[in-house]
Amino acid sequence: MTLLVVRDLRKAFGGVEAVAGVGFSVGEGEVVAVIGPNGAGKTTCFNLLGGQLKPDSGSIRFQGREIAGKPPYAMFRLGLGRTFQVAATFFTMTVRENVQLAVLSHRSHLRRPWVPVATLAVAESDALLERVGLGALADHAVGTISYGDLKRLELAMALAGQPRLLLADEPTAGIAGGERHALAELLVEIVRAGGISVLFTEHDMEMVFDHADRVIVLHRGAILAEGAPDVIRADARVREVYLGSALEDEAAPREDRGDGAPC
Numbered sequence: 001m002t003l004l005v006v007r008d009l010r011k012a013f014g015g016v017e018a019v020a021g022v023g024f025s026v027g028e029g030e031v032v033a034v035i036g037p038n039g040a041g042k043t044t045c046f047n048l049l050g051g052q053l054k055p056d057s058g059s060i061r062f063q064g065r066e067i068a069g070k071p072p073y074a075m076f077r078l079g080l081g082r083t084f085q086v087a088a089t090f091f092t093m094t095v096r097e098n099v100q101l102a103v104l105s106h107r108s109h110l111r112r113p114w115v116p117v118a119t120l121a122v123a124e125s126d127a128l129l130e131r132v133g134l135g136a137l138a139d140h141a142v143g144t145i146s147y148g149d150l151k152r153l154e155l156a157m158a159l160a161g162q163p164r165l166l167l168a169d170e171p172t173a174g175i176a177g178g179e180r181h182a183l184a185e186l187l188v189e190i191v192r193a194g195g196i197s198v199l200f201t202e203h204d205m206e207m208v209f210d211h212a213d214r215v216i217v218l219h220r221g222a223i224l225a226e227g228a229p230d231v232i233r234a235d236a237r238v239r240e241v242y243l244g245s246a247l248e249d250e251a252a253p254r255e256d257r258g259d260g261a262p263c
């Protein structure tokens with residue numbers, strides 16, 4: 001079954017058409033990569049799908065239901081999980097408390113203020129933390145953990161919503177070599193085991209071609225090409241606008257910019 005169907009999605013900022021009529025679909029259990037040069041519209045597209053931005057026009061159907069323009073919490077409860085290009089967590093709380101909040105938010109328990117949050121969803125939160133390799137850091141304040149662990153925490157928080165589709169905007173950006181690949185492997189292992197569909201952006205082409213079932217190439221807010229990784233790798237237009245430079249970057253790894261904060 002097709003989980004997500006996007007049609008003619010548009011979003012402009014002033015005169016800039018960041019997303020200019022994008023349409024694609026994601027099937028059950030499919031891992032789809034969205035690639036393209038800086039400023040191509042990838043994060044804007046994810047923000048439209050996750051509810052952080054409202055589209056100017058277009059349709060987003062998720063599990064047969066129109067969801068375009070719904071707020072992020074509604075998307076989360078419908079089974080649309082999201083991680084950000086820049087990790088988004090509550091810094092003064094502990095690692096476990098962040099996951100507890102995400103679990104409770106999914107269950108709508110936050111509407112019962114007389115129940116102490118600290119006592120709720122502990123086992124479930126700890127299981128999620130174990131799953132992402134953060135079991136030992138459960139009681140640490142989020143502000144004290146490494147950036148790589150922050151990205152793992154964000155993954156646990158997205159999984160707390162029991163997503164059918166995970167939107168991951170540069171899930172490993174800003175993390176160094178070995179840890180970066182370990183996190184990518186973990187993400188793929190979790191989603192494949194759970195039958196969770198994934199739409200992810202990534203500038204690391206090795207990660208894209210290793211893990212994606214299908215690749216969508218965005219350029220100037222529109223889809224330039226879409227297809228199997230091998231087809232995209234060989235596409236002359238894609239090589240011209242993006243892959244040429246991206247593959248050169250692979251040979252000489254660059255610093256991640258880690259920009260594009262969630263709206």
Ligand SMILES: Nc1ncnc2c1ncn2[C@@H]1O[C@H](COP(=O)(O)OP(=O)(O)OP(=O)(O)O)[C@@H](O)[C@H]1O
Nearest residue numbers: 013016018036037038039040041042043044045260
């Ligand atoms: N909040 C905003 N206000 C104004 N312009 C914006 C805003 N967000 C994005 N843009 C513009 O929209 C275009 C698409 O940006 P977007 O962040 O979606 O690109 P991207 O593909 O995610 O790039 P990157 O690979 O650098 O993360 C760019 O021209 C950007 O400057």
Ligand SMILES: [Mg+2]
Nearest residue numbers: 042043085260
């Ligand atoms: Mg971006």
